Structure formats: C-alpha cells, structure tokens
Amino acid sequence: MARFISQEKLDKLYDSLHTHNLDFLFLTDSEAHRDVNVKYLTGHPEDASLFVDIKNRQTILIPWDYQLARITSEADRIVNMADYQGLIAATIEVFSESSSSTPKVGIPRGIPYDSVHLITEKVPNTEIIYNPLIIDSLLADLRSTKSEHEITLMQKSVDISNQLVKEIEEIIITQSKIKTEMDLAIFVESRMRELGAFAVGFESLVASSARSWQIHTYPRADPKQSMYQKGLALIDFGVQAVDLTSDVTLPFIMGPMNDKMKTIVETVKSAHDNSIDAISESQYLHEVAEVAYNIIEKQGYQMPHSLGHGIGLTVHDAPLLRKEPTHESMLKYWTPTPIEEGMIVTIEPGIYEKDVGGFRLENDVLITRNGPKVLTNAEPIFIDLN
C-alpha cells in the first residue's frame, strides 16, 4: 500500500506547520483511538504512532507490527520498537535528532490524553502545541480534496453501491427476499462483500415507516419490524470497496401517498436536485447548503442536520455543507469554504416528522473541473401497498 496524500500536499503540510514553528506533528492510532491521518500520511493500515518531522521533512512511523509496516507503509522511516525499550525510548531518540533543544510538538485535538501525558512527563524538554484551528483544520483541509488515486478507489465503492441500489429496488418492488429491517441490513452488508467490498463503510441504518422520523436508526430495535408498512422508509448504507467509503440513502415510499407525504417527498427531491445544480454556480459550499435549507424552510419544515459532508477514508470527512452561522460566537471561527475540484461530498437533504415519517435522499457528488458529477444513482422507490 502507498500513502494516500500526494507529494504536493505533503509539501504543503510541511510548509504550513513550519510557518507555525512546529518541529513535530504527533499522531497515534490504536484500538482505543483511531486516527485515519496515520493511514493517510503513510499507507499503514492501523496501530502505530507517527511523528511528522517538520524540519527534516520526513515521516517517522513507530508501528505495533514492524513486519507489516515494512510491507504496507510508505513512511520515510520505520522504527522497530523491539530495538528500544518501548515507545518513550524510541521517541526520545527521534527527538534527539531534531535541531531544536525544546521540540514543539503539535497534536490533533482528539488525541488520547495519556499519549500526550507520556510525552510531557517522560520526554524531557518538549512543548505540546494544541491548536485545532491550525493543526486539525490543516489536516481536514488536505483530506477534503481527493487525489486521482483516491478518486479511482472511490469509484470502486460507487460501482458496488450502484449495483446494490439496483438490487434493493428490485427486492423492494417485488416484496421478495426480505421482510424486516434486519433482513435488509443483512442483505446489503453481505451482498456488498460478495460484490468485492472489503468492509462496510459504516453500520447500515434501516428504518421502516414506524421509525423513519428518527434520524439515526440502527436495524436493531425490533428484529420483527416489517419493511412493508404504509409510510416512508429508508436505508442508509456505505460501501468500502478498498479504503474509501461511499454513503447512500435510498428512501422508500410505501404508498399510497397522502398529501403530507407528497409535500415532504417533493420538497426533499427539489432540495436535492436544486442544491446539486447550485454547485456549478456557487463559489462556496454554504451557498449550496442554503439552496436546500431555503427550499425546505419555505415549506415550513426544518432540516435537523447538515446538507452533506465529505467522504473518503472516513464516512465523515471535511467539508461540511452547512449554512453560514448566525450566532456571532460561531461566526468568529467560521470562514466560507470554497468549492474545489476533487471534493467528494454527499448531498442528503431530509425532513423528519413524527406523524408522517422521515424522508432523506442521499447521493455522492464529485466536484470536477466541469462541475458536479453525481456518482451514485439513488432515487426514491415507490410501491403501492393497496
């Protein structure tokens, strides 16, 4: 495996952190705390600490499994912990090669407290730099646009997703094979692996009409929940073909529709289509989001989540598609995110009403030089239960 970050972006990472006077960036990935940036910067799948040596412009990986790292990782240096008395000794050695007598070590905001504590207590003369607005923003920003390699990998996830959409539609329309929420989840998760996916991108959400007004509905609550009840139902699933994950929501209209259902379905569909169209004309992502919010709010509804988000090595990458904040306390930290070539984002407007049900339509969109390219083919599926 190779690292996911491009050389150009890696240079940008070194340059930017150098500007902020950092000597090292310290990342760690373990069973207790996954940080996909280790994989992003080195290609190593999991369980390792990583020092980005900013002055010497090199990545130094300290993996749990040294043999595996030698095959999978593209770090400039791989430290064999067996050569040292644990991580601390290895870290002291790495820091001692730095030109700074008091290395400034940047950390991401979610790093486990004990990893930081280990360094401040055991590695003499280090200064911890906690600055999410620089460090976390930079990493998120780098990952928000995808390299050609990443786009190729995403296409594999998209292809399997589209095959699944087709098969789910046939199953639902013919009311065959599956009955309960759990049946549908099992079908989708096994079938994607038969089609070549390495893993599910995330645990599928399946809601029959009785529960679809909730936003996040695991198919757990009631194994007997039937999918074929009148109202609005949905499945939200992700395919991880290799390393990148898709994210698709397929809504089912179990008709006949009453007027309230009709309004919700049409409003969401309009928000979906119009916000995708707006990508071409807008300069900034919040402008795209506002197209959807305006359509939904004009009908008297609220959307209780963002219009969408980046997808990639995780199902929740940057950027977020949100409105411009109104509170001054939020505005202070907010800068508009320009739409950029290489972003892959979900567009997933939804309305959730306790007495009608929930309806969300979600597709994945790649931003190209020529505008938005809708990668997935989710459409509302209608069946008449009368």
Place this chain on the structure above:
Amino acid sequence: MARFISQEKLDKLYDSLHTHNLDFLFLTDSEAHRDVNVKYLTGHPEDASLFVDIKNRQTILIPWDYQLARITSEADRIVNMADYQGLIAATIEVFSESSSSTPKVGIPRGIPYDSVHLITEKVPNTEIIYNPLIIDSLLADLRSTKSEHEITLMQKSVDISNQLVKEIEEIIITQSKIKTEMDLAIFVESRMRELGAFAVGFESLVASSARSWQIHTYPRADPKQSMYQKGLALIDFGVQAVDLTSDVTLPFIMGPMNDKMKTIVETVKSAHDNSIDAISESQYLHEVAEVAYNIIEKQGYQMPHSLGHGIGLTVHDAPLLRKEPTHESMLKYWTPTPIEEGMIVTIEPGIYEKDVGGFRLENDVLITRNGPKVLTNAEPIFIDLN
C-alpha cells in the same frame, strides 16, 4: 435500558473515589472516542458526557440526544443541553452545585485531549486528576466481574455462538456453501444476525492455511483465498446478542497432518484443557496463564499473546491472563489478580509458525462458585483433503 453496574459496585465506585479526594469523574463517549463506561454506569448507548458527582453520589448525564436518554438511561440526572449554551455552560452549572470551590475532576487515561482542554480553559477553578493506577484500574476492576444481569445477556451471545460453531463445522466438513475466507466471514456475520444477534462483537478474523501463521487476519487480503488448502486454518468471531460479546476461535485442521502440525495441535489442545482445569486449583490468574505458557514453551514454541482476556461490554475487558512479568520495570506496577466469581474470560492458547501455520483454540469461561464453567463449545475440526 438499565445501567449495567450493580448498586453495590456503584457504591464502591463512590467510596473509592471519595477516598482519593475526587469531586467528579468525567467521562465522554462520541463518534471520535468510544468509552463504554458511560453505558456501563448509565445504560445510555452512546454519544454523551457523564459526570459522576462523588460527594453527592449521583450520575449526571449530558447526552447528545436528550429524548433518547430519557428512555434509555438510568442516570440520576439528565441535563438537556438545549437548556444551556453548550456543554461548557452545562458543566459550569454542574460544578457550581459542588461543595468544593476547586473541584478535583478525575479523567480516564484515553479521554480525548480536547475534552480535558475544554474544562481546563473554560471552566474556572478546576483541577484535573490524571491517575490511571487509581481511576482506570478501578473502572476495569469493577467491570471484570459480571452481574447476574450481564451473565444472562452473555448467555444469549453464547447460545448463538454455539449454534454457529455447529453450523460452521457442518459446512467445513461437507465442504459446502463456502469456499473463500470472505465467504465464511459473510456466512458467520449474516447468520448470527438471523439467529437474533444485534451486531457482530468485532470484525471476524478468518485465515486459510496460507495465512494462519499471522495472528490477526482480516478476511480481506485476497477474496479468492480458498479455505480448503492443506494445513491449519481458523475463524475467530464474536457475537453481540444484546450488549455483551462472546469471542470464539474455531481451528480447522486440513489434513492429512504431518508431524509438525500434530505437535502444534496437541500442544495447544493440552494448553487449553490444562489451563481451564487449573482455574479450579489456582488462586491467581497468572498461575493459570503460566500453565499454558509452560506447556507451549516446553515444546520449544512461544505464544506471542496473552492466554486470554475478559469479555463483556467490549471484547477486550479486564482481566488479562498473563504471566508474572520478569522485568523489574513492569513488576513495579504489577499486582497478582485473584480469580473471582463472575469473571468471564477467554482461554485462547495459540502457536504460529510460518512454515506450518497458526493454530488457536478459544473458548469463553465463566468463573462460578463451583469452578470454571466453559460456556462455548469450540473444538478443533479435522477434515482429510486426501
């Protein structure tokens, strides 16, 4: 849902933290950082902060989804964040009710750095107490023995596991239904949910004989990997029927066996059986572990992992079944763990040799008043490929 901790243990938690002069214990669970102790102490499934108010002996939950928490949680107090300007304001309010002017707030070692930073920067007059030997050890210790409620839930996972063991055996012996590692993973993971499991306890590990010498083998590397090659193969899976997970490894001997294979199989089987028998006679868990290590090392092999571990709300609970450490630096922090009624541990000796393959047999054992009760029924499965 109800909390998992018993009242007796909750009292012990308050008493013990009070002895150490803490005012609060601060835990947090989010998508970025799962801490199952929130669920253990309140029953709330996920996404919440929790303050254990030690002086007033109450649990104060600040959930992301207030409505859900009112149904699922047994916290003494549930704070509706909508009533406050965010978590900080709610925290300041909670702390202001404390009798201490400078509340001492204990944290677990793996808590995200930003959660701690938020309190030290924004909540005036607090003191953060980082002391894994007291805080983390206490929580692990409480969770290492299971209540009757937990044992009942584990039995559900065990029942499904045992049904799966039977079905896998039949599939492998008749060489029907499944061919590749991935086929077997898909079968097990879908079938457990058909049998009533809410989720997989962890991602299944499946290794055909070519790869079984590796310890952790996801069924990803090669979708074409056939299970029916001569040598040693295995599947390691967990069933989460409700909230507690089982953990079983079923080894396959794809015969005929050569002498090296025979030695490995017999040594592991002997280590497995004798260490379970030793549970009755031993006082401490490291004595049990040493029975297995001695048998394996006597044959000239090494076991590169512990003999077993606790299972429960996570697949890796306390205690660990390890030898007494030999390094003085480790011995300093080590105290022998007595065998206690209510522990549920895996017994999973294994030997991994690159030119022969890997062989691990794993069963789950409940410690009862009358000695060990083996809950699962994994046995080596032999087929002759000649």
